[in-house]
Amino acid sequence: MAEVTSKDVLEKLKTVRGPDMEGNIVDLGLVSDVFISDGKAYFSITVPAERAKELEPLRQAAERAVKDMPGMKGAFAALTADKKAASGQAPVSRPQAGPVQGHGHAHPHPPRPAGAPAPKPGIPGVKHIIAVASGKGGVGKSTTSVNIALALQSLGLKTAILDADIYGPSVPRLLGVSGRPQQIDGKIIKPMENYGLKAMSMGFLVDEDVAMIWRGPMIQSALLQMLREVAWGDLDVLVVDMPPGTGDAQLTMAQQVPLSGAVIVSTPQDLALIDARKAVTMFKKVEIPLLGLVENMSHFICPSCGTSHDIFGHGGARAEAEKIGVPFLGEIPLAMTIRENSDSGTPVMVSAADGPHAKVYREIATKIADQLFADGKAVRTAPEIIFE
């Protein structure tokens, strides 16, 4: 069978109607260059930022149309907002990418000002709790959390991961763990474990459709239970994979848990960055130090020729981090090995621990650890609490 070319893909994408069912996405000028590698196509579609959520079905339709082409092994479409918007609404400008002159944020924990709220009760034995968050879903936050947790562990830190995404827990799948955790003395829960990493997730406790109908207060108590009533043991870092967005769960974490800091994951596109900014603002508002920004699916490295392609507008997160004065932690490429390994329960930090992707995660983890353990000592150790 003849190889599918980017021209063929564009031709196929002409069958996908534009927003508001007018014309097609190609003739409307919404589709980026199409990059094909190893039988898989990568492209982005420009939409007005404020309509991103509503136009998600369009993205999926485009991806499906290309994936179904004979000879095509896969497709990856991303929504972006950096060109002229389709519906006449004002386009959103992309922050200018530029070189960053070092990170220069060794200590993200300013002393607590006088009159500030009292420290929140911590988890006995846990030195640092860090949140990994994103403003929107699907940016690879869970994949990043799991690999960062494994990378922190590889640096010799005792690490565990808590999946706080009640509605769409992914840590069990990403770590290849299933089953129900045991209870110790009918009271405290024994965390699950794989690859030496202790893990706890709502996915181990209730079925997804049960969690779906939970409201704010239930989410809050479930989260706090998973934090406090789990036998975490002595930990240097507990990584919390937050649900996407800036809703109840994030607020609960921010208000009730002594987070040492937050890591924000974003894709390079403006859409994700706009949402990332909201997450940054939220953590700033509740005075949680920002450990930094990670750009995920940053650039695409062609598996056959090894060259790097910036199909999704690489560099946006770095420029944004610089603009808002938050450390930039690193760029994780869009790589099929990351996707395939994560989705099959063997994160790239495990399946290719010496590979280039693992190296990037380790560098990010090092920057996080340097901030948490500045001067070799814990910066914001959680106070001991006693259960009655």
Ligand SMILES: Nc1ncnc2c1ncn2[C@@H]1O[C@H](COP(=O)(O)OP(=O)(O)OP(=O)(O)O)[C@@H](O)[C@H]1O
């Ligand atoms: N750097 C990457 N390269 C290739 N694929 C990636 C990368 N990061 C994540 N992915 C893939 O993207 C998909 C979404 O990732 P993930 O579930 O981690 O996102 P998320 O932001 O946690 O999503 P949500 O919270 O909305 O469920 C997964 O299939 C994952 O394997």
